[in-house]
Amino acid sequence: MAEAAFSLGAATDLLIEARESIDSLLGDWAEHLQQEIGGRAGEALAYALKTPGKRVRAALLLGAYRAAGGSSPGIVGVAASVETVHAYSLVHDDLPCMDDDDLRRGRPTAHRVFDVPTATKVGFMLVPVAARLLAVGARELGLAAPTLGGMAIELFQAGGIEGMVGGQWLDLEAEGRSLALSELITVHRGKTGALIRAACTLGGMAAEAPPRVLAALTAYGADVGLAFQIADDVLDATGTSEELGKPAGRDAELSKSTYVALLGVEGARAEAHRLAAAATAHLEQGGVPSDALGALAGYIVNRTS
Numbered sequence: 268m269a270e271a272a273f274s275l276g277a278a279t280d281l282l283i284e285a286r287e288s289i290d291s292l293l294g295d296w297a298e299h300l301q302q303e304i305g306g307r308a309g310e311a312l313a314y315a316l317k318t319p320g321k322r323v324r325a326a327l328l329l330g331a332y333r334a335a336g337g338s339s340p341g342i343v344g345v346a347a348s349v350e351t352v353h354a355y356s357l358v359h360d361d362l363p364c365m366d367d368d369d370l371r372r373g374r375p376t377a378h379r380v381f382d383v384p385t386a387t388k389v390g391f392m393l394v395p396v397a398a399r400l401l402a403v404g405a406r407e408l409g410l411a412a413p414t415l416g417g418m419a420i421e422l423f424q425a426g427g428i429e430g431m432v433g434g435q436w437l438d439l440e441a442e443g444r445s446l447a448l449s450e451l452i453t454v455h456r457g458k459t460g461a462l463i464r465a466a467c468t469l470g471g472m473a474a475e476a477p478p479r480v481l482a483a484l485t486a487y488g489a490d491v492g493l494a495f496q497i498a499d500d501v502l503d504a505t506g507t508s509e510e511l512g513k514p515a516g517r518d519a520e521l522s523k524s525t526y527v528a529l530l531g532v533e534g535a536r537a538e539a540h541r542l543a544a545a546a547t548a549h550l551e552q553g554g555v556p557s558d559a560l561g562a563l564a565g566y567i568v569n570r571t572s
Contacts, residue, residue: 275562275565275566275569276562277558277559277562277563278326278559278562278563278565278566279566281326281329281330281559281562281563282321282322282323282326282563282566284326284329285322285323285325285326285329285346286320286321286322286325288325288343288346289322289325289343289346289347289350290317290319290322292343292344292347292400293316293317293347293350293351294317296316296347296396296400297312297313297314297316297317298313300312300313300316300396301313304392307381307385308385308388308389308392310381311377311380311381311385311386311388311389312389312392312393312396314377314380314381315354315355315357315358315377315386315389315390315393316351316354316393316396318354318357318371318372318374319372319373319374320350320353320372321570321572322346322350323463323495323563323567324346324349324350324353324462324463324466325346325347325349325350325466326563327463327466327467327470327488327491327560327563328342328345328346328349328466328467328469328470328473329342329343329346329470330470330559330560330563331466331467331468331469331470331471331474331484331487331488331560332345332470332471332473332474333470333474333559334470334480334484334550334555334556334557334559334560335470335471335474335476335480335481335484335555336474336476337408337470337473337474339407339408339409340407341404341406341407341408341409342404342408342470342473343404344400344401344403344404344405344407345400345401345404345405345408345418345469345470345473346404346466347400347404348397348398348400348401348404348422349397349422349462349465349466349469351393351396351397351400352393352394352397352422352423352425352426352431352462353462354393355390355391355393355394355397355426356390356426356431356435356462357371358376358377358378358386358389358390358393359386359387359390359435360435361376361377361378361386362378362383362386362387363378363383365435365439377389377390394423394426397422397426398419398423401415401418401419401422402415404473405418405473408473410473410475414472414475417472418469418472418473421465421468421469421472422465422469424461424465425461425462425464425465426461426462426465429457429461430457430461430462430465431457431458431459431461431462432457433457434453434454434455434456434457434458434459434460434461435457435458437453437454437457437458438454438458438523441454441523441524442523444524445524445528446524446529448529448530450524451524451525451526451529452493454524455492455493455496456489456492456493458496459492459493459495459496459499460489460492460493460495460496461492462492463488463491463492463495464485464488464489464491464492465488466488467484467485467487467488467491467560468481468484468485468488470484471484471485479553479554480553480554480555482553483549483550483552483553483554483555484550484553484555486546486549486553487546487547487549487550487555487560487564488546489546490542490543490545490546490549491542491543491546491563491564491567493542494539494540494542494543494546494564494567494568495567496526497526497535497536497538497539497542497568498539498567498568498569498570500525500526500527500535501526501527501532501535501536501539502570502571502572503525503527504525504527504532505532506571506572526538526539536568539567539568540568542568543564543565543567543568544564546560546564547560547561547564
């Protein structure tokens with residue numbers, strides 16, 4: 268990828284904005300929902316909702332929305348709905364029956380702070396929270412009911428059996444087996460890539476983008492989503508637990524097939540950069556401004572955590 272073509276400052280600015288706006292909104296919702304639900308479940312839901320993060324999906328959604336001509340601050344609610352679906356996936360991904368992780372983003376996972384039944388319940392509870400956030404965002408954007416309906420389909424298909432959940436299922440089934448590259452791509456187009464792709468598509472839908480622009484944003488998101496997972500595989504193999512905020516080397520411990528195992532560290536890095544360049548090319552071919560989104564693609568494949 269021609270990394271010099273884009274300023275990483277544009278990516279940094281968008282990520283900072285996404286983190287500040289999403290953390291603020293989800294913090295408010297966490298406090299409200301803790302009181303609304305009450306008890307241990309309410310406390311655990313608030314804990315999960317306030318999980319810190321890079322907010323890459325939110326930044327991609329904001330970037331896509333603006334690239335498609337959107338300008339309303341109401342888009343933050345839509346971005347928060349995507350981050351809430353992501354939070355649900357992390358709570359369940361960390362469970363003992365899944366990856367059995369005790370640390371996530373530098374703090375104990377939900378099932379370690381509370382317990383497995385509570386964390387399992389909280390993961391499911393986050394899904395309707397995401398729906399509420401999406402509806403609030405759409406209302407603030409003045410979107411019509413059919414547009415909101417289409418956005419809900421996009422988000423929950425990406426987060427369900429056709430996307431993230433289906434990819435996670437395939438990933439668990441593949442533990443202890445060596446997957447071919449085509450099989451590994453299928454796993455991660457779902458497990459990681461589907462929600463990242465949906466974030467870009469939802470940004471375009473929220474801006475009521477024409478079909479050509481929406482197609483370009485979706486294609487960009489699909490390639491960036493896979494590049495993100497490849498970069499994660501490289502980090503898991505080369506980073507430290509302190510750098511990552513979670514245990515490093517878990518892929519090898521769980522005998523997972525990874526891009527590093529198939530391509531080697533340098534081969535995986537090269538493939539991530541190829542996908543980032545292809546993602547940006549989709550935008551250029553669709554006539555979509557690519558400065559911020561191109562910078563985000565560069566950030567995704569060059570990040571250190």
